[in-house]
Amino acid sequence: MKRGIAALLMTIAVLFSGISIAAHHSFAAQYDSNKPITLKGGIIRIEWANPHIYFYVDVVDSGGGTEHWAIEGGAPSTLYRAGWRKDSAKVGDVVTVSGFLARDGSKLVNMQRALLADGRNLFVGNQSYYQKGQ
Amino acid sequence: MPGHRGFSGGGPASLLARVAVGIGAVLLLAAPTAAQSSAQRELSGFWINQYTPDLSVVLGKQPPFTEFGAERWRTVDTAKDPTAVCLPVGPSRGFTAPFPFLLVQDDKTISIMFEYQAIWRAIYLDGRAHPDDLADYPYFMGHSIGRWEGDTLVVDTQGIDERSWLDTAGHEHSDKLKLTERFKKTGPDTIQWTVTYDDPVYFTRPWSIERTFTRGKPGDRVLPYTCNENNKDVEHLLPHQPNLNYKHVPEPATKKPGGI
Numbered sequence: 548m549k550r551g552i553a554a555l556l557m558t559i560a561v562l563f564s565g566i567s568i569a570a571h572h573s574f575a576a577q578y579d580s581n582k583p584i585t586l587k588g589g590i591i592r593i594e595w596a597n598p599h600i601y602f603y604v605d606v607v608d609s610g611g612g613t614e615h616w617a618i619e620g621g622a623p624s625t626l627y628r629a630g631w632r633k634d635s636a637k638v639g640d641v642v643t644v645s646g647f648l649a650r651d652g653s654k655l656v657n658m659q660r661a662l663l664a665d666g667r668n669l670f671v672g673n674q675s676y677y678q679k680g681q
Numbered sequence: 682m683p684g685h686r687g688f689s690g691g692g693p694a695s696l697l698a699r700v701a702v703g704i705g706a707v708l709l710l711a712a713p714t715a716a717q718s719s720a721q722r723e724l725s726g727f728w729i730n731q732y733t734p735d736l737s738v739v740l741g742k743q744p745p746f747t748e749f750g751a752e753r754w755r756t757v758d759t760a761k762d763p764t765a766v767c768l769p770v771g772p773s774r775g776f777t778a779p780f781p782f783l784l785v786q787d788d789k790t791i792s793i794m795f796e797y798q799a800i801w802r803a804i805y806l807d808g809r810a811h812p813d814d815l816a817d818y819p820y821f822m823g824h825s826i827g828r829w830e831g832d833t834l835v836v837d838t839q840g841i842d843e844r845s846w847l848d849t850a851g852h853e854h855s856d857k858l859k860l861t862e863r864f865k866k867t868g869p870d871t872i873q874w875t876v877t878y879d880d881p882v883y884f885t886r887p888w889s890i891e892r893t894f895t896r897g898k899p900g901d902r903v904l905p906y907t908c909n910e911n912n913k914d915v916e917h918l919l920p921h922q923p924n925l926n927y928k929h930v931p932e933p934a935t936k937k938p939g940g941i
Contacts, residue, residue: 573759573849576921577914596911598767619914624780624796624904650919 578657582648586616586656590640595623595633604642616654618644618661636669644669721832721866725786727897728872732779735850739890743927744852750883751929757851760918763844767908769821770798771845772838772860776874777892783903791827791834796903804836815840819856834864847878851924855882870896885932 574580588604600620605613620626636642641664649655661669737743746754764770770778780797791804804825815824823841827834838860846853858880865873872894879887 572762572765572914572918573851573921573923575923576758576760576762576765576918594911597905597907598910598912599914601911601913617913622780622906624906627904649917651917653917655917 574657577649577651578647579650580647583645584648584656585643585645586618587641587643588616590636590638590642591615593633593636593638598622600626602636604644614654616656618646618656618658620658620661631669636663640664642669718832720869722829722834723786724784724791724834724864724866724872727781727783727901727903728894729781729897730776730778730894731892733777733890733892734848736773736777736848736852736890737850739892740888744878744883744888745885745932746929747881747883747885748929748931750853750880751927753853753883754851755924755927755929756922757853757924759849759851759921759923762849762851763846764798764849764908765915765918767798767912768844769800769842770795771821771847772802772823772825772841772862773847773876773878774845774849775800775802775822776876776894777848780906781897781901781903794903796906798908799906804834811837811839816856819843821845823860832865836860836862836864838862853883854878854880857882861887867893 586604586606588606590602591605592603594601600623602618602620604616604618606616608614643662644656644658645660646656646658649657663669733739743754744750764774775782775793775795775797778795778797780795782796783794785792785794789805789807791806793802793804795801800822802822802825804827806827806829808828809826811824811826812818819840819842821842821844823838825836825838827836829835839858841854841856841858841860843854843856843858858878861877861879863873863875865875867873873891874894875889875891877887877889878884
């Protein structure tokens with residue numbers, strides 16, 4: 548229960564804190580804060596690995612075709628402390644992701660928010676559980 | 682005898698007794714102080730950084746750049762962040778990244794194990810100096826020697842590889858950088874960390890910031906961070922120079938004592 552509350556608070560914190568900043572390097576060197584995007588698709592692969600987790604979704608486009616998108620999240624340790632585990636989301640889950648597009652035009656999103664079809668919040672972005680502000 | 686005036690009414694035995702009582706009183710008074718001091722100097726534990734991606738936000742302004750330092754700041758490309766390619770984070774960012782660290786201490790050494798990049802620092806407290814050949818063998822995390830000033834640990838770090846950055850925002854430094862860090866317990870679960878950056882290549886004078894480390898929860902542990910495990914970011918980085926409009930305003934020259 549505490550873990551769920553922590554994850555919820557974390558998600559709220561992310562939503563109200565604007566664009567998250569990657570600890571690994573500057574956010575703006577990779578992503579465009581002027582290009583927000585929301586995608587809905589089924590998870591086809593999860594990489595719970597450093598320095599940041601990735602998962603991949605198949606998104607049905609307007610023409611009925613399928614696009615493969617990569618979604619980048621935070622560091623595994625950050626997510627772990629926020630209450631998430633490797634199996635918090637599974638291949639086959641349908642997820643709606645909100646984030647920002649990569650600047651290089653690739654089908655890559657920096658995740659700020661993700662919701663599973665059953666209403667559960669999924670991984671948060673590159674924000675630290677331990678962040679105490681500036 | 683004048684010299685015995687204060688001890689009138691007692692012989693040698695009485696004098697010894699008074700001295701013993703006096704010593705006892707001093708020890709009783711000193712004992713709690715020593716214990717408090719010991720606790721104040723006990724820095725071991727699992728500590729949480731204050732995430733500080735841009736030191737100038739804490740400083741409230743840009744650091745006092747030299748002309749060279751200002752131009753480097755104006756033109757810095759954050760896509761070239763050394764940590765993006767998993768080079769070691771450097772001593773400044775180790776304590777300002779959004780990851781905890783474990784500190785283990787004895788009388789001669791303090792060892793710091795950073796979760797971020799699974800990297801370490803050693804602070805030698807045995808009175809040694811920096812190695813004579815340090816400039817020839819720099820290390821990304823530098824070479825650190827420490828001493829106690831009262832209950833404050835003062836750490837001098839030099840020999841820091843100039844490829845590291847001071848923060849995520851892109852403040853750089855030269856191989857002349859000297860860090861002076863002061864660690865002071867401000868409570869059982871907090872350490873005040875004051876760091877002074879002294880680099881005559883980049884800055885006209887030393888400047889400092891202050892951060893607080895907070896003790897983690899019981900059972901907290903250092904988790905894996907192996908940067909090269911799945912670092913796909915580097916494939917997507919594009920040149921990014923956020924400070925090209927920065928205008929350098931040199932600080933007014935200060936008169937040297939006795940100068941004209």
